Amino acid sequence: MLIDTHCHLTYEIDNDAGVDGVIERAKSAGVGVIICPTADPEDIPTAIKIAETYDNVFATIGIHPEHADCNADDFITSEILSHPRVLGVGEIGLDYHGDDIKPRDTQIKLFERQLEMARDAKLPVAIHTRDAENDTAEILNKYSDIGGVMHCFTSGWDLAKKMLDRGFFFSASGILTFKNAAEIRETFSKIPIERIVIETDSPYCAPVPYRGKVCEPAFVVETARVMAEIKNIPFEKLSDIMLENVKKLYPKIKI
């Protein structure tokens, strides 16, 4: 059985087949468990509702840096973080890519507040970082008692090395399968397999051969296939290792 460790099921609500269809197709493809993060604070109640409705879906709760102008305490409570279906705090982090971003100091403030929340709740974090590697590593080093995962990891070996030393996990998305992603495959070939998990980040980043389509958790099989090739191990063995890794990353998960 595979686990999609990062899938935005809250964005599937309005699709034709809805969440039911997405979860059914995932099951048929051998993807038995899905972890649904939040990015938009308005989606937090929906994510919790989905995780309560489906016994194979869990949530992580956090506010993405693109919503950095909000106050985390208005949306995330200790009660939410202690919910049995909430495994961690995420996705949180920094995004300095492009012009249409929130001011860096606003992003850092939100990021640090959510790291404090994770520390208080004793939960791991799911980190989003884009064009902000140095600040991300520096801030995470201030919270050295917090572990977690670098979600949809596409940064270079520099950050990988730093975060390996910090004990973090690394999540590979469908980008791993892209033709032009040789450097990312090279980075993952050097990351020890006990520190790797896989995700779709759906509805984004559909892997080969589904590029251009709306991504969904069933497609995590393609990322797993490429990862098994990179690590030169049978697909079944890779699935077993990924499962054990998720249990270590998110100790609250019950599967």
Ligand SMILES: [Zn+2]
């Ligand atoms: Zn995401």
